[in-house]
Amino acid sequence: MDYKVRTRLSRILVDDAVEANADITILGWVRTVRVSKSVAFVQINDGSCMGSIQAVVGDPENWPVLQGLLAGASVRVKGKLVPSQGKGQKYELAVDSLEMIGEADATYPLQPKRHTLEFMREVAHLRPRTNTFGAVYRTKSKLAYAVHRFFQEHGFYYIHTPLISTSDCEGAGDLFRVTSLDLDNLPRLEDGKIDWNADFFASEAFLAVSGQLEGELLATALGDIYTFGPTFRAENSNTSRHASEFWMIEPEMAWAELSDNMDLAEEFLKYLFRFALEECADDMAFFNKWIAKDYDLCKMLESVVESKFKRITYTEAIDILNKSGQKFEYPTKWGEDLATEHERYLTEKKFKKPVIVTDYPESFKPFYMRTNDDGKTVAAMDVLVPGVGEIIGGSQREERLDVLNARIKKKGMTDMDNYYWYLDIRKYGSVPHSGFGLGFERAVMYVTGMTNIRDVLTFPRVPRWAKF
Numbered sequence: 001m002d003y004k005v006r007t008r009l010s011r012i013l014v015d016d017a018v019e020a021n022a023d024i025t026i027l028g029w030v031r032t033v034r035v036s037k038s039v040a041f042v043q044i045n046d047g048s049c050m051g052s053i054q055a056v057v058g059d060p061e062n063w064p065v066l067q068g069l070l071a072g073a074s075v076r077v078k079g080k081l082v083p084s085q086g087k088g089q090k091y092e093l094a095v096d097s098l099e100m101i102g103e104a105d106a107t108y109p110l111q112p113k114r115h116t117l118e119f120m121r122e123v124a125h126l127r128p129r130t131n132t133f134g135a136v137y138r139t140k141s142k143l144a145y146a147v148h149r150f151f152q153e154h155g156f157y158y159i160h161t162p163l164i165s166t167s168d169c170e171g172a173g174d175l176f177r178v179t180s181l182d183l184d185n186l187p188r189l190e191d192g193k194i195d196w197n198a199d200f201f202a203s204e205a206f207l208a209v210s211g212q213l214e215g216e217l218l219a220t221a222l223g224d225i226y227t228f229g230p231t232f233r234a235e236n237s238n239t240s241r242h243a244s245e246f247w248m249i250e251p252e253m254a255w256a257e258l259s260d261n262m263d264l265a266e267e268f269l270k271y272l273f274r275f276a277l278e279e280c281a282d283d284m285a286f287f288n289k290w291i292a293k294d295y296d297l298c299k300m301l302e303s304v305v306e307s308k309f310k311r312i313t314y315t316e317a318i319d320i321l322n323k324s325g326q327k328f329e330y331p332t333k334w335g336e337d338l339a340t341e342h343e344r345y346l347t348e349k350k351f352k353k354p355v356i357v358t359d360y361p362e363s364f365k366p367f368y369m370r371t372n373d374d375g376k377t378v379a380a381m382d383v384l385v386p387g388v389g390e391i392i393g394g395s396q397r398e399e400r401l402d403v404l405n406a407r408i409k410k411k412g413m414t415d416m417d418n419y420y421w422y423l424d425i426r427k428y429g430s431v432p433h434s435g436f437g438l439g440f441e442r443a444v445m446y447v448t449g450m451t452n453i454r455d456v457l458t459f460p461r462v463p464r465w466a467k468f
């Protein structure tokens, strides 16, 4: 069989690159079959785009293949692309031949009716064949391409950082352990503690929560770098925006202060949003109509691209929250971290657009953030967006060796021998530098209007769920 002769539906329906009356071959999966006495309609989607094509068979009795043809089957259809009389479609396919390649029976879970997103998570192995998930994964692919394009166009080098790590960048302790020790027979030291020296790497090892520390090493050599890779967090938080395995984009710039970092974050996000609007028009129109039901998603993204993000300091944010007259579950107090409800108030109610909050108290921010002149706050930034909350976290890094050492001591980090390499770049030719991490799935949520991170990952890993 010569599969190469197939015409992708995207060539017909998106690119408009196929002439009417062309003889073509379509390979795809059946969405619906409707057979009447005089005519049969078989709707076929091949995944290359949102649109399906209607294959029309003139005299159904003479087509035994139609007997066993059900939703979910894969088919090869040859025919003529003809202008359609039906509403809402430019073309249909006047069928010359129709073969079933792989049958599907009535147990196929994605029968043509509305399914809940919860149900679709149970059939995550098949949900890519639905309109919603096809659109999500296509948009995600385009956005991943846009990430690389943005940074490559801006002179950043793409680097890989280790996924197996012996450090805890964020200091939050949400680490998945990597070990090859026999858990039923652990080697122990005299004091009863586990002898990690006997483990595979002769040390404790974990899946990386961030590539930032290594990213800093590369930025202070190549100038501007970015990572784009998987990240693992054993946070036991069962929310709609936390996953145990997600992808993060981490740019790091030498010779850059917090304001440069904010500028980069804003320009980068706008580039991604514009890219989705321009390059995924069909899928975005679908999200607008069926997913973001109570607001105009495309208009919202367009206005975000056109306007400036709001920038406020943490201290200003606390002030706004205190004066808001809102009743929060967690009261706001200078020195306490912002809770989700506070972030949502700022970005959804107060400013109604993306907000960058800067200069948080040092007490709840990681050791690497640069101490401000007030001695109480650090040059941190979080980007908050309506509906999703925090999508970016970043900072200017502490480049002064003595200040960094003091902060490490204050944080009570006892294993700093492990981090001598991190300190070395402050010892040899230290430079001001800054960077941030964008949670890729959270960006995809914002762009598509999907409200649960489980529905923008292909196969989500969350507490108590690592199926497929």
Ligand code: 4AD
Residues within 6 Å of the ligand: 169, 170, 209, 210, 211, 212, 233, 235, 241, 242, 243, 244, 246, 248, 250, 251, 390, 391, 392, 393, 394, 395, 435, 436, 437, 438, 439, 440, 441, 442, 453
């Ligand atoms: O704010 P975070 O923890 O920052 C860092 O990891 C820094 N090392 C980044 C840097 O400066 N290079 O994480 C960055 C972003 C968050 O803003 C959020 O979008 C996403 O990563 N994120 C998660 N996304 C999904 N599931 C989780 N459990 C996430 N944790 C963080």
Ligand code: MG
Residues within 6 Å of the ligand: 382, 390, 392, 393
């Ligand atoms: Mg954060």
